[in-house]
Amino acid sequence: MPARILLIDDDALTMDIVSAALTSKGHAVDTAESCLAALDLIKHNDYDLALIDYQMPDIDGLAAARLLQTLTAQTHVPRLVALTGNIDKLKGQAGADDVFYDVLEKPIAPAELARYVDRTIGETDYGRLANLARALWRERGFEQAPRAITVPQPSREQAMMLSLFFEPAEGGAADCIVLTKETGVDELERLRGLDGHYTLPIVDLSGKAGKLADVSLNAASPADWRNVADTVARFSGNRNRLEHRFLRSENLRDQLLAYLYVAGRTFSPILDASKPSCVTYPGCLPADAVQAAEALASQGFLTKRFADRFYTCGSCQSKRLSVREECPSCRSADVEMSEVIHHFRCAHQAPEREFRSGSHLICPKCRTALRHYGHDYDRPGQVLICHACGAWNSEPAVGFVCLDCGTHTDGEAIASQDVHSFELTAKARRVLTGDAMPATPDAPQQARPAAAHEGRTADGPAALPEQLLSELHALGLDTAVHDSGQIIEITYGGEIGLIERYGFPAFAKLRRLFRENLANLLSDYGRVVSGEESDFLILLEEEGDLPLFLSKAFARAQESLAEGLRPEFRVMEQEEVAVAP
Template sequence: MHEYGDLIRIQDRQQAAEDPHPDSGPIFEAVQRLSSDFGPNKPRATFFPGSVLSHSRLVRQFFEITKSGNPDAILLTDLDRFESFDNHRAEYSLVPVINISGSPTHLADADLVPDDPQSWRDAAAIIRRFRTRREMLPATFRTAATPAIRMLAYLFVSGKDLTPVRVPQSRYFFAYQGFQNTRATITLAEALADAGMLRRSFVDRHSACPNCQSHRLVVREECPACRSANLSQAAFLHHFSCAHIGPESDFRQGSALICPKCLKQLRHYGKDYDRPGDALVCRKCAGTTTEPAVGFQCQDCDAHIDGDLIKTVDIHAYSLTDHFLSRLSGKSSAGVRPASGSINRLPPKLREQIGRFVGKTGSSRRGFVAKLDYASRHDIARTKGDDAFQALRQMFKDRLQGLLADTAHVHSSTDGDYVYFHSLTPEEFKDSSEQILAECDSVLSVPLRPKFEITWVGSGEETGG
């Protein structure tokens, strides 16, 4: 540790004469004020990669540079050397990455530009936000022992959604802010969304190579016969007497038009011939068409895919569900994680609905709540798109509400679909539940394979379905 500090001090002395940011002036004073605002808790930072490179003394004026301990930020110094960034990020998943490399990157939570005062203010605000929200996390999530916990905790302390950003260098043509491995990030986020911890939001739809999964595809018009993209547009002539239709270039002989089929000269437009329009001519096989095929060429594996065989992939952003956000912030049950079966586990609007029903009827029997789970959700969203699943889900809910009539109410929230059975007990419902679900599922073009899980009972009992 002493050796590391000595290297920094030596470098400071070497740079002092030529440092573009002297120990005075508006920028230096602004950075000094921001640093003093933190009081005795000056932000601690570690460099990544760990080598000591040429950094502005402004950075070391603002941060306390450390090689160990609990930093408040990771300072990203070199974008060409972050092969092990995921491992480093896993170790410090609850602190922001501040990019000081001079080149923008999706891996960072903020880009720090030494000459820009607003850049310093933004970095300071992000560090404060991470600090504040990190303290709100329950102890289970502060340790961040698994990738799932790390992702959930990071989304909470960052105060941001998991959002795709355009990255042309990526084979997927996008990446997620703050994460290096796009495929692993999607797999984990989808699993958390299926578990009701994250909420999906549609962003875009990409075509994907079925061979290597790359999204970097060139779409092009092709000859339907040989699939060549070497097409040219040509004006066509129609010779009335022999009914031959072909490119004008086939008829042209000098200044005259001679039919290549019957060798007669075409003299009068409208009497000997007409122009039916343009068509595409393939320079490879000489075929002609007015309806070219659509094809895709993968830029990563060079595979060719016919347009009707290409698959599409929906790109989503992910955000913490209301329930899980409350759990992470420690706001549910006065900062204590609710026990299984507690009404506080239910979405706020559903709790309000239960309260209104009890207040209106004066009934001490408050029924029970069952949550719907759709076993086919992931498969349908993957093969047909999330819009298809949402349409099937809505049809199912409408049918279910119709069958239950006045005995229950179907409630939807960001956490999922719930049914509040205000006039039945779990025992009364148990005998008919499978029949009701099967009847609702049978009218759908693609089965959702629904099942109920009883999550709350009015008497306070804990039960599961």
């Protein structure tokens, strides 16, 4: 179990031998040849154990230990272990038991000392934390600590802390990536595309990555340690469900789909003023991952939703813009709203500043003093005054100034750009996990039992789609519908091929027309209901030869379509119908 150890000894040879023995066990060792040098090191570093030679030239070991405890009382004081050739003499001194955690007799073999350190470290705070970490991983099915890649290289303190919880990744195999500094984000983006690292969770140790990472880690927070353990375990379990081709793909679209699946999150924009685009997306994937998401949405693998709208600079495309009120005449921002005063006697109207003379109001036209509001004058409204050109206007104009290149754009001419969030569809999940329904040449085909109703779980049937529930309730039907009729799930064997050739919008249009034709044909027999991944047919009466009946209906419903959908059907089982009361 690695720890940080301070060795205090005036014998350089002894320090070299002991240091080498402890370092070979993975411990980090600092050395000091005097008490004063040790004091400076302890003030600036956290040590788990300090080994002190009792016979020091400047001050004996007991006095040195007392001095270290006194002067570092406000910092972390390591356990102090004395090394001496005369144990009885040292233990006979008053207060030795209170100062030293233990006393070891010299000479001591380096290997024996290393074993002693391992035992002792297990009893320290460091050791207790390490035991807690091992317990967390065992609870989540890990036989040993997960392997972590650190980006960039951690500081010495970070490395010691991480050694509590992770094993260093070697040979490319890893279970997570730890971001130690915010400056490592660019390096992390390059790393994500290598060796399947896009499926690994990002653990933010820097405290700066925020939602960009999958989980944050504050070393002092037990709750954070548990969250990290849960996240790494969740990613590992989801990776095991992925089809093999998605584990090490060089295709960015495959990488994005795989990441969203193992992370269990949406691909949603995160505000980031450090970038001209003002947004970034989770996962630290390459910048063109957004274009990949757009393409996947057009193919039906992602659902695209509006997230926000930004205005963009026409010169450099930056979204970092200063929005301001301006003078419509000269576009200066040096404007202010002023009350307008109307003098009843001479009918003069002007901004208040033109009437103001010290604490009095004097009409600039007739030089009459205005004393009584409502009798001498009133305030009919406000006017925008430009201090640059002197123009008066009733309303300000809106202008934009780019903070990156300084270009000014009028509000009427500014371009806008929407940003979107993306979420995996059920179709994408089936493809990712190898549960996609195969396309078949014949139509219609009765779907295999394995292609059961989407959302079905091991604990029982999932709720029916909301549209189907509403239609069943409208028809006055409940789970007894199977006593006289049938609920048919319709899927489309030609879906994948059509999307690949023509895009998702074309497939969706064909599906909508097919649904409309089928509903018109079977209006006397039941209802057609649209769903997200499949459609449904409610037959009010059970048909004797259902395959023949549907074959004819499906064929007629496709007559006017430019391409065939190859519809497939499945009769839903009684236990799948979970209609709310």
